[in-house]
Amino acid sequence: MFYIIHPSHRAIAGCTDYYLLSQVGRPVMADTSSKPRNLGASLPVPNVQDLAARPACLDHHVLHRYLRDDDDAPAALSPSSTNYAAALAAASSSVPVVDLARLLDPAHADDEAARLRAACEDWGFFHVVNHGVPDEVIHDVKEVIKAFFQLPLADRQALAQGPAGVEGYGQAFVVSEDQKLDWADMLFLYTQPPEYRSLNLWPSRPATFRDSLHRYSLAVQRVATHLLAAMARNLGLLDHQDTAAGNGNQNQMTAIAAAQAVRINYYPPCPQAHDRVLGLSPHSDAVGLTLLLQVSPVPGLQIRRGGAWIPVVPLPGALVANVGDVIEVLTNGRYKSIEHRAVVNATQERVSVAAFHSARFDAGTYGPIQEIMRPGEAPLYRTIAVEDYVKLVLSNKLQGKSSAIDAMKINY
Numbered sequence: 001m002f003y004i005i006h007p008s009h010r011a012i013a014g015c016t017d018y019y020l021l022s023q024v025g026r027p028v029m030a031d032t033s034s035k036p037r038n039l040g041a042s043l044p045v046p047n048v049q050d051l052a053a054r055p056a057c058l059d060h061h062v063l064h065r066y067l068r069d070d071d072d073a074p075a076a077l078s079p080s081s082t083n084y085a086a087a088l089a090a091a092s093s094s095v096p097v098v099d100l101a102r103l104l105d106p107a108h109a110d111d112e113a114a115r116l117r118a119a120c121e122d123w124g125f126f127h128v129v130n131h132g133v134p135d136e137v138i139h140d141v142k143e144v145i146k147a148f149f150q151l152p153l154a155d156r157q158a159l160a161q162g163p164a165g166v167e168g169y170g171q172a173f174v175v176s177e178d179q180k181l182d183w184a185d186m187l188f189l190y191t192q193p194p195e196y197r198s199l200n201l202w203p204s205r206p207a208t209f210r211d212s213l214h215r216y217s218l219a220v221q222r223v224a225t226h227l228l229a230a231m232a233r234n235l236g237l238l239d240h241q242d243t244a245a246g247n248g249n250q251n252q253m254t255a256i257a258a259a260q261a262v263r264i265n266y267y268p269p270c271p272q273a274h275d276r277v278l279g280l281s282p283h284s285d286a287v288g289l290t291l292l293l294q295v296s297p298v299p300g301l302q303i304r305r306g307g308a309w310i311p312v313v314p315l316p317g318a319l320v321a322n323v324g325d326v327i328e329v330l331t332n333g334r335y336k337s338i339e340h341r342a343v344v345n346a347t348q349e350r351v352s353v354a355a356f357h358s359a360r361f362d363a364g365t366y367g368p369i370q371e372i373m374r375p376g377e378a379p380l381y382r383t384i385a386v387e388d389y390v391k392l393v394l395s396n397k398l399q400g401k402s403s404a405i406d407a408m409k410i411n412y
């Protein structure tokens, strides 16, 4: 789940714009900044880590807001369920693996590019191994994230999302009292380009948090750039001689590595009802390319495939990549943005870090890339300014929709 809308908390806290918060569903763009702002309101919800730590408070009344209907509950995948056979069949061919070192090595690049193409066309999800993010960068970012979630609640709450925003510590959009809640908290931060950062919402404890996240963010952005350049070559947008980092050679695919936000998801264990709550509701990512780091080896990510939910079991040392809605639009549907969700564990917490890549908010348009369209091929999606796409995503979120891509589809 990703919101590319930048909530300018300072402006909102300053109250000049506060009255606009009541206009839920009417996002307003800042005219003085290249960063879009989200002025839609999300309802306050309890801190889940805190709830989970105080089981005595978890009476039915509280838990009720998290309990899913049978069709949506993770238990729908239990061995006795009818979905189970379909899930097993779908999982039997497992999530593909792409080796970035091979992709960058001229001796193996063509083979690996073919694997990447198949992964994008058939799965929309793949593991990335040999991604080049140094071990110590991954180790450090994991450590500071674990340390952040061990801070007392009040210290974490000091970075709370403003009443109207998604950046900071809190939860995804909650638009109605009836909406089922996710069994998770998150810390959502803009990371690239550096001028998009709201450093006041970046933890200052542990003391190395900011530096570790900065180094991780840069290294992961490099992975995104390489993968997008390889996708661009597969689509015929770049020559094979062009180095993956693109020798300055930008195109609509590589441009979607320019902006990055991270969503750090914390899923507490739920011994009371782990098979009836969801850590993260089904959604597709509204961005270009997502790269996910699983901080602990506890599995939880599931993707919808063949009508069933199948698990993506973490591969040690790998990142999980997924095609977002924007890539589906740019490729006119050749690469699919797949719905996914996160389930929670009965006894163990789970932490993940999703790095979402997209174009700069003030840059160009999103729409099917002209150069890849075959003669006579009809565009399946509209072309709109990146800024308008951001508004569209926001207004869809405020209507409680899990994805904005339907609003981009052209109905012939």
Ligand SMILES: O=C(O)CCC(=O)C(=O)O
Pocket: 001, 002, 263, 265, 280, 285, 292, 300, 301, 340, 341, 342, 351, 352, 354
């Ligand atoms: O925690 C996970 O595995 C999934 C996270 C995710 O899908 C997201 O943050 O958009």
Ligand SMILES: [Fe+2]
Pocket: 001, 002, 283, 284, 285, 340, 354
């Ligand atoms: Fe996601």
